[in-house]
Amino acid sequence: MxxxxxxxxxxxxxxxxxxxxxxxxxxxxxxxxxxxxxxxxxxxxxxxxxGREAAVGDAFLAGIVNVLEALELNSPEEAQQCLTRLKQIMDAVFSRRPTDGMEVSEA
Structure with a gap:
């Protein structure tokens, strides 16, 4: 065989x-x-x-995977609360990034 x-x-x-x-x-x-x-x-x-000398994004990806695995192990209600909070955090972080080369102004 x-x-x-x-x-x-x-x-x-x-x-x-x-x-x-x-x-x-x-x-x-x-x-x-x-x-x-x-x-x-x-x-x-x-x-x-x-590879890049400082592959911070690659290291961060492993952290995200761990978070997603932890969410999967939670009850559906807990997981939904965690996802909602994670989205809020990501929105807050990425809303301050420049878009199309222009700085986002705080209003």
């Missing part, structure tokens, strides 16, 4: 990132595992070199 394991499309850059899986002994499995880890860390290194 020949099975194939492929990295997600976002991680595929070369054909050698595709790994065929056959019945394997422990030594062969360990070799394939090392090959997979090298490809994975190689891609991580590539992303690091292409």
């Amino acid at each position: 020949n099975m194939t394991f492929r990295l997600p499309v976002a991680l595929q850059r070369h054909e050698n990132e595709r790994f065929d899986i056959d019945a394997q002994d422990d030594e062969t499995f360990a070799d394939k595992q090392v090959e997979f880890i090298r490809a994975l860390y190689g891609h991580a290194l590539y992303l690091r070199t292409c």
Whole structure:
């Protein structure tokens, strides 16, 4: 039986990132595992070199995901209250940002 394991499309850059899986002994499995880890860390290194020096937005995204997961775990009423408050906070923060190169004036 020949099975194939492929990295997600976002991680595929070369054909050698595709790994065929056959019945394997422990030594062969360990070799394939090392090959997979090298490809994975190689891609991580590539992303690091292409990334921004201060990827604040990327770090902030993880925080937002955590907030959304916490909202999902709450009761529907609690989640709705939290979402309403989160929208108010976001509106307050983003209402002060410049639009089309023009500063938003406080009236």
